[in-house]
Amino acid sequence: MxxxxxxxxxxxxxxxxxxxxxxxxxxxxxxxxxxxxxxxxxxxxxxxxxxxxxxxxDNTSKNDMFTDLLLSEKGLIDTENYTLEGNKPNIIKNGIRGDWAFRFNGTESLQLIPNSKSIFKSFTGKKDFSIEFWINPFVIENRSTIIKWNGGILHDNIFTPQSLSINFQKRRLGIYFKNVFQYPDGTLASDINITGLTNLIPNKWSHHLIRYSESQGTIEYFLNNRLEAITYVTPTGKEKGPFGTPSFSDITNQPLIVGQNYTGLIDELRISQKYRDTNYSKYPxxxxxxxxxxxxxxxxxxxxxxxxxxxxxxxxxxxxxxxxxxxxxxxxxxxxxxxxxxxxxxxxxxxxxxxxxxxxxxxxxxxxxxxxxxxxxxxxxxEDLPPAPPLGLVAKPGNSSVKLNWKEVTESDIAGYYIYYGDSKGEYWGTEANEGDSPIDVGNITNFELSGLQNDKLYFFTVVAYDKANPPHESQFSIEVQARPERKYNE
Missing domain, CATH: 2.60.120.1020 (PAW domain)
Incomplete structure (x- = not known):
């Protein structure tokens, strides 16, 4: 026992x-x-x-559809709009994001020849643009230049020189445009000078963003996410008046020069044909x-x-x-x-x-x-696994009926049982029982009688347990039993 x-x-x-x-x-x-x-x-x-x-x-500058030039975090010139002329400056693993940066020693520079797709060759009309970069100058000298470009256009069939320069001016950053912007009447803005308010510090990284908005007619200069200067591209330099728009269409094939007479590091320099938000913070x-x-x-x-x-x-x-x-x-x-x-x-x-x-x-x-x-x-x-199959299935034939008994499946979430029946071994497609076609849901009981069956015909039966899941999990088939209903003549 x-x-x-x-x-x-x-x-x-x-x-x-x-x-x-x-x-x-x-x-x-x-x-x-x-x-x-x-x-x-x-x-x-x-x-x-x-x-x-x-x-x-991190906020590393990415090359996108608006990028004209990108000196990427891996020290690569990431663009198809320029061709490198001469040697590339050294790169060192000391960038602002922990990756590579370009290192300039004061005697070398990066010279890039614009092709027909670059901003300096085919950028005219009402368009925005941005220039942004990180710098870490070892020394700050007035003759040090971050970006320099000298070109020229035909204006009224006369060759007119153009230039863009971003350099140090008395320990501050200065931005200079010459004949780059054109007013609606066709005249050119001969000189636009912008100078920051804050002295730069040697051996310290700083972020700079210069951007032009055609809808506002403004050039803005940000230092470390702080607005340093703003000017209106109008004949008076004030808010009211016709806005000038950029007119780059260089015919001289002059290079864009980066880092001339500059000693220090430059990282993530990007020129874009878009009015960009500042990219100063490390994370968005x-x-x-x-x-x-x-x-x-x-x-x-x-x-x-x-x-x-x-x-x-x-x-x-x-x-x-x-x-x-x-x-x-x-x-x-x-x-x-x-x-x-x-x-x-x-x-x-x-x-x-x-x-x-x-x-x-x-x-x-x-x-x-x-x-x-x-x-x-x-x-x-x-895992809510399917229940175990019922054990101990027994079939007892009667007159046009078969009574089935089986042992209870003791799992706590059992919801009921299905009875499968048919007239071939292993095939349970029966349709004759008064209680319904196979399978028959008999609920949570352990015995059931099927009636309306044909006497002297052999039937095969199996039982499946199912649980309370939605949809319910069904067990495997129990053992198969067989029975032949018959009429007893003494009844």
Missing amino acids: NRFILLICFMFCFNFLLHSQDSVIQLGGDQGWDLLQNYHNITQQIGLHGYMDLYLS KAGGSVTTKPIDLGYSNSLLLDIKISQNITEDSDLSYYYRITDHLEDLTTNNLQWLSLKPNELDGDLRGRYIQMKIMFHTNATLDKSPQLSTIQISYQ
Whole structure:
């Protein structure tokens, strides 16, 4: 008797463990980030334990459809609009973003020949443009030039020289345009001078942005995200009056010169055919985000146990987590389901479903120079496996009927049983029973009688258990039994 009780207990515990398995899905670490999609301002860098972690993308200038010239973070001349003439200055791994920068020694410069697509060859009419760069001068001398270009156009069939120069003037940055802007009456703005208000400091990085807006008729100069100077491209230099528009159409084929008589570093120099916002901060103020793909937990009604996060938060940067879980994939692919906020390593409530999706928001700090770091996400869940098949199925024939009995499946979420029947072994397509076609949902009982069957005909039966999941999980078939209804003549 004791052995029988022990055997029953063992079978119950084994059945519980079999149908209540805890599983873990990990994102990041040695599993990588293949389950992510929809990156926005997010990058991967080597982090904890040498694996790839997620960080905010920095504000490194990118080559886009408006870029005319870009000296990129890897020390490359990233453009098809210019041809390098002569040698390229040295590059060193000491840039503002931690990557490469161009190093000038005061005797060499970077000379680029514009082609027909460049801003200096074919840029006329009502168009915006921007010039931006980082500099770290070792010395500040008046003859040092960041950008210099001398060209010329035919104006009223007369050759007219043009020039653009950005250089140091008494420890400040000066910007000079000559015959670059044209007024509606056809005259040229002969001289436009802009000088910053702030003295530059040797051996210190600073960001500079010069931009022209055709809608406002202004040239603005920003130093480290602060407006230093503004001038109106009008005959009087004041707000009222006809606006001048840029008129680059050089016929001299003169080079654009970068770093003439300059000693120091230049990084992320970009000329754009666009009115750009300042790119001073290390990280975007808007932050970034990433969303996982819908992650399949295998079975509907699976129980979400925990979501563990490994992260590193510096200063007042932060990470915000959101999730949603459902049994229906279309809820995630059509955005029909609301996102729920998640506190790291804290999960409350009975949360169930087959598909889970997460969204992570990355926030920089107040000074926009720190990024949070995300190393791993571990999603722990308990699969809601199908129930075990019913045991002990017995069929007892009667007059035009068969009575079936089976043992109860003892799992806590059993909702009922289906009876399958037919007149061929392994094929359960029966339609003769008064209780309905195969399969018949008999509810949560362990015996059932089928009536209306044909006497002297052999029938085959099996039973399947199903649980309370939506949609329900069905067990495998029980053993198959057979019975032949018959009329007893003494009845």
